[in-house]
Structures are given as C-alpha cells and as structure tokens.
Amino acid sequence: MSNMRLDKFLSEMGFGTRTEVKQFIKKKFVSVNGEIARKPEMKINPQEDQVLFQDEVVAYKKFEYIMLNKPSGVVSATEDKRDKTVIDLVEDAVRKDLFPVGRLDKDTEGLLLLTNDGILAHQLLSPKKHVNKIYFAKVQGEVTEEDVQLFAKGFQVEDEFFAMPSKLTVLEKNMVSQVELTIVEGKFHQVKRMFAAIGKEVLYLKRIQMGKLCLDDTLALGEYRELTQEELDLLKDK
Secondary structure (H helix, E strand, O other): OOOOEEEHHHHHOOOHHHHHHHHHHOOOOOEEOOEEEEOOOOOOOOOOOOEEEOOOOOOOOOOOEEEEEEEOOOOOOOOOOOOOEEEHHEEEEEEEOOOOOOOOOOOOOEEEEEEEOOOHHHHHHHHHOOOOOOEEEEEEEEEOHHHHHHHOOOOEEOOOOEEEEEEEEEOOOOEEEEEEEEEEEOOOOHHHHHHOOOOEEEEEEEEEEEEEEEEEOOOOOOOOOEEHHHHHHEEEOO
C-alpha cells in the first residue's frame, strides 16, 4: 500500500485527533523502526514500518467489521444530540470512522453491522442487489394464511409504497402472533408499515439476519464483536 503521514496513521488507528497526535510525537511517545519520531508529517508504510506508541506496537487495520446486537432506545447513527447512538456502544473499536450499514428503528433490536468499508456497505444496501433481511416480530392480532399469501405476492402498502414480494412465516398464532419476515428492501419503518396496512400492529421487532450473516445469539443486547473471516466471506458471498 502507499505511504501515509505518521499523524494521519495514528489518528486513524484511534490515538486521538491529528492535533493531539502531534503533541504525542512532540513528547517523544512515538517511534518508527526503533527511532524516535520527530515530525508528524513523516511518511511511513503502515504494512512494512513498525510504529510504537509508548512502546506498544500499533497494528494497522484498514477496515473493521463489527456485529452489534442493537438494543432498543439507541439510534442507528454516527452521532446524535439527543440519543445514544450505536457508535457510542462500541467503546474499543480501532477505527474511528465506523458507521452503521443501514438502520434499525430506535425501538428495534438485533443485528446491525458497523464498518468503515463503504464498498461492502453499498453492496449490502443497494436495491439492485436484493439482499435478504430477516426479522422476528410479535404482532398484535392473528396473522392469517391470507396475510402470508398477500406478502408473498407483494402489495400496495401506501400511495407511494408498493412492497415487493416477501416471505412471511407464522411461528405462533394467537392474540399476539409471532412471525418471521424476509424482505429485500429497506424502506423507512418498512415492517411496521406493511403490517399496519393489513390492520395489525408490530409490538416487538428484531432483525436476526442480513444476507448470509446471522446474529450471534450469544451476544446480549448492547454487546458486539468483530466478524470472523468466515462471516465476512459470507457477507461478500465468496
């Protein structure tokens, strides 16, 4: 890979702003290949040069991929003046330029991918790619076989919104039905709007899968971990 400025490298790896990093270099906290670094504009090769910050090796990570089990009450944004964001939950990420791939409503739980890989995010979110998103929902009222068939054909939800064909599976019929819904779109409040159109209210919603990536059921709400290489390959459909 190409060379980059030392201060940019350290900033990207989470050691502070460029201004803060310059102060660290001034204080002789940083060395490159065994020599004390003196200039923030010094050019390094992140994959070949050894950079130490207070005697700890700084490993370069171009992309980071984190699976989060999003809790309710947290917004899918990088920053928000009123609410805690999904980025606020990830305290020990290496990269400081992570963003959520798509969004889950504030009161929706479940699988959310955080990354700084814009190309992968585009592939997952592009309407042309038709990437499956699977949700578990609790719905007020009995979900019928007619509902299942309607969802399978696709239907007019609102004046401006025709829902593409989706797979609705009824797990439990009752006054509150439990269902799984697979959709390929990602419109604003889509699942809630689809059920509202057939006179039913979504009481609880959780995303459990995106593409071939399944939510790790050992992750408690608010917990996260890095994707394994196998999971990353599944997402990239190798």
